[in-house]
Amino acid sequence: MNAIDDIIGSWILQYRTAGVNAAWFLLGRHSSEKPHSPALHVVSALGQDNTYTFSDLDTLTAHLAGGLSNLGVGPGDRVAALLPKGLELTLTALATWRLGAVYVPLFTAFGNEAVSYRLEDSKTKVVITDANNRGKLPNLPGGALQAIVTTESARSSDVSFQNLLASSPMNGWTIRNGDDAMVLLYTSGTTGQPKGVIVPIWALAAFEGYMRFGLDLRPDDRFWNLADPGWAYGLYYGLIGPLLLGQSTLAYKGAFEPEAVLQLLEHYHITNFAAAPTAFRAIRAANPAPKTTSLRVISSAGEPLNPEVSQWSETVFGLPIYDHYGQTELGMVINNHHDPRLNRPVKPGSMGVPMPGFRAVVVDDKGTELGSAVEGHLAIDTQASSLFWFSGYYQAPDRTQERFTADGRYYLTGDDASRDGEGYFYFSGRSDDIILSAGYRIGPFEVENVLMTHPSVAECAVIGVPDELRGESVKAYIVLRSTHQADEQLAAELKEWVRQRLAKTAYPREIAFVATLPKTPSGKIQRYRLRHD
Known part of the structure; x- marks a missing residue:
């Protein structure tokens, strides 16, 4: 392990120093060394492929960075993207980093309230969006927001993305x-609004660790991470990770369809594939015949992987799916590693062993480490984890403090787990009320907040319930005002109310109208009683 420790030390020395630029690591050095190598494949829903080399991205981001600079964007400023996968999103992130600014990803399934909160809290200066998502933004810039850029059909008050690309290029980094x-990047919590996770440049060391140790990404691999870059796994390891290693990445702009995924795997001869368990369960439900593919390794992240899904994969693809565990605040930290140096037998139901650079432990309520086969709180020993980069939530010291033990040594993930005698970890569940649905973290408070704005709702509580496809789905318990009657029409209206205002991924798929909610003597809702109803 000493050789691996030396490699990790070299990454930290490279990325955690003065005089660095994130876009140089992802783009600039590769544009110099292999300008004509493909960096990005953008595939339309109809299968049309537009391929961009490192040199292409270098040229385009230089122009876009020049345009953003003309809008007043400088080091430390926030630039947000409310865009689907594709060229424009990739250019926005890279140009932002080229300027030394901070990239704020916004998931396109968010509703206007979720978008507004993140823009205001982050003090975003410029947001870039498309026609489909423009309606989620204010008509005119205001507050910290100085410009709204649209990729097509710009309003009179908007800035044209194409005009920015025609700006004089920025020279250098x-x-x-x-x-x-x-x-x-914002992550949902059980109480309060979403928390902003500050990702430093030197987190690239941890991201490189996962790409090499967890995914075993090799120079001759053809890589595809299906996750959306509006979320951590898609951003860290679908956009940043492959470019960091000088590999190409694939952005499919069509809707998720199992048959389309299978066709793309075959057409592009994908050898290294990663997705959430929800995607694998959906492909499994389509009942494809055994496939002859180029796949070498398959990985899953975002929520626990059902062992039977991995067994199915062996039947269809001839390969098991390796389960991996991580968080927005950490990146990936516990894996069934593909790297041959770290490869160990996969145990059904286990998310693997800690990645080099991290020491994972199980602790009790007092922060005392527990032995094997004892369930407790999954934590990271920060003093023994050289790749631990999380420094706290943006402008939220109290919420940051909640994630650490009293002595500051252990970072508490909010998940419960156990460890066996051979060091394998097993996920037990959330130790808070976060809902993990199709790989998305959904804070019940956000959903409840939106429901409470509906005139019929007096009180509500939201929990996660088992869902065969998504792992969990959102269920809302509603206490109505006396002026309203419970019926199917009102239930449908409440679902759409959340869907439009918060996110397509966060609306309650099930609604139960109840007379009262279980509460503690102090009036706190007891969600655990609803879960065990």
């Missing part, structure tokens, strides 16, 4: 320090 922020 803005120098930053390794501890400076490169991403501000």
